[in-house]
Amino acid sequence: MFMTITSFQFLIFVSAGLVVYYLLPKSWQWVVLLGMSLIFYCAAARNHTIIYLVISALTAYVCTMWIDRIRKNGNGPAWAVTALTVAALAVNIILWFIFKGYEFWAFAVRDTDMELVAALGMGYYTLQILGYILDCAWEVVEPQKNPLKLFLFVCFFPQLTTGPISQYSQLETLYQKHKFQYLNVAHGAQRVLWGFFKKLVLAERVGIIVSGITADLSLYNGFYSWIAILLYPVQMYADFSGCMDIVIGVAEMFDIRLAENFRNPFFSRSSQEFWQRWHITLGAWAKGYVLYPLLKSKWMVKFSKSMRKKFGKTVGKFIATAAGMFVLWMVMGVWHGALRYIVGVSLWYWIILMLGELLSPVFQKAADKLGFRTESFSWHLFQSARTYLIYAVGAAFFSVGLRKGVVLLKQAAETAVGRVFNPWIFFDGSILNFGVTWGDIHLIAIAVLLLVIVGILSEKYGYARNWMDRQCLVFRWFTWIVLFLLVLIYGKYGPGYNAADFIYQGF
């Protein structure tokens, strides 16, 4: 049984670690973090797979140090820096591809008994290492001279399994000295609790209904399909962002600030905005390390110029944008290691975003002519609902795969033409067949409402806690205790129940 970050053992582990971390001399703190990361790895994954992390970190270390020496001595040939950078990148990408890109090459292998066990968090730490190598090559950061410190950057335990994907420059605080501050620990703990609530109370409950429906689509059609399609984004968000709350909260207790991965994505008014608020660190990574270098490459600059010359400025820019975005989305699709993501999310969103690019000036003009109040609350609400629906369609493929996704969407569409019409399932208790009670459904509604309230507060105050900290003591403690009890009583965990893995732990 492996340790997960929603387990009781993990909480004990973190608490014990905190005591050691703040009691030992401050220059030892990074060693404590490294030790904890190694213990966590051994408790959470097959021990031997740590060798892949070591290989990745070591190639990055050796190549960046070598580059550094060439630069400082000024005696190596110019191509040596490029060659070393490419070599370091290649080793890491190939390792990743063997284990995580399995779906893309498995068809070529006959031996189905072959067992490949990837390292824990391989998708995440690989991106971090690639970013670090490029940062060193571009001289954005000084290479880390201590290999153990570099290794800590690779395997820092809270973020190892699910991100956020950090840049080296953001995580240099790992090696600094940290003073114990009550507020850091309190805020971190509050955030962990909120994450547990999202994951164990909301995501797991919604998951029961969604997987119940998608398990047998021939039995559950019509409005059942709508329920599955519309609820899956809730499950996904509560799961992934709840996990992020736990990760970021734990790191905060150690006075380490990790980058935010979500900023109320469902408040977005367009799909473009949605992707600036959803899995932010992956988007930022792809933009900084793939899109920018690609756009600035000689080939792309030439292409973009020739398009402008041929088709004029507006159309030329559109074509160049479309080409760049295509590559960006494909990279993100490949990273997810699944064809269903490439088609269901990458391709789908590429089309949507390009349509948006084409049509939004037209829409804006039409709205102005018709005297539409595009800044009104009702219009915002419509835009957010539209963005949600667009996401839900793509996510349907992601959740059940391509073939089933088509069936799911087709069945949902059938309600509109009246081929299957079963709206009574909302009222006659059919949903209870999946093993939830009315109480569960009420709880889901309350939890969603809470998420919306916290979302509004955080939009207004930066963090909901900024508002919370200003409230009176009784209210604050009352809220935390209620939340704690909700998790304790209604959380889906404990003997006889295994909290499912986080959806995003697989990457």
Place this chain on the structure above:
Amino acid sequence: MSREEVYERLNKVFQDVFDDETIEVNDDTTADDIDEWDSFEHINLVVAVEEEFAFKIPMGKVVTMKNVGEMVDIILQLGK
């Protein structure tokens, strides 16, 4: 080359890239101040600056530039 001279030429580059004769930039101008300034225009801008001042902006700087002031610093350091 003085800072003022850089700005004179830089304003032209901005006006050209964003197709807007009225744009005047200063040290504190950021991508938030110009509507059209997205990832793609950012690179177009970088390429246009490189051509105007006959030098290559290192990739690291392309990503980390925070405002026009930093861009001018780089131009003064490396540009012609």
